[in-house]
Amino acid sequence: MKLSDIQARCDRVPFFRHLGFSVTEANDTHFVARMPFEQRHIGNPVLDTYHGGIIASFMEIIASLTVLDDLESPPPKPINLTVDYLRPGLPGTLNTRATVSRKGRRMASVETIAWLEDEGKPVAKGLFHFLLV
């Protein structure tokens, strides 16, 4: 899958445009994307940090892309998620890497990590399950 084709598919989804991320790496087992900080991403109105739900949504979306067979595949159905919030989501470009742990015929399990400047200091980690049928 070419990055430009993946981005074109993402840009057709209203909620993906609302987040405003771009996919920077894509292969069979992992995707990387970056999302510049926007006012509409704020959760804590005093500290101006990212909303936890924005971080979770961003990770869920990138996780969902990793399990697509090809660009024509329907989006996988999210079953559930767990997000571990590790550091404050300070204003700044947020990066996400999603890695497929297991993809079977019916289910997929994807791990994600989100960070600001240093991947070694993650803001959050996530675990996402998808139904593929």
Added chain:
Amino acid sequence: MSDTKDAERFAMIASVWNSRAKGLIAEMDLKIERADRQGVEIRMPFNPDFCLDEEGTMLHGGVLTALLDSAFGLANFLAIDDVQTMATLDLRVDYLRPASSRADVIVFADCYRQTRHIAFGTGKIWFDTADCEEVARGSATFALTRGKGSLLDKMNTGGPGG
């Protein structure tokens, strides 16, 4: 705390929360329907920006996750008298069925247990339709600091960054 004092405090918290909404919470256009020590109920109108498709037939699950996270925050403020700051430790969400409706979404959240340092929350989301079809359930834990001068006071006085 007396019931009247409680009611006043809840009304104040709800009003600050509504009027000082910013970022995603403002985008979601949330309206508090009910807020007391037993939990909160918040209404989110349909918004095509939160959909998976241009036709606006299905909400993205991430919006439901964000909605639960927001509702947990408010529920904690209501249930914990001296909460100063809180940070989400973890959040778990089960998506029970596709969110394919244009009806308003209602979220319920409740802080069902608090300790000195930790708050535990549970919540659910349904569409405001005749059968109140449940679309998601979630749970979360929060790390608390307690003391004088809550985040809410800072919002109220337009404190740092606010």
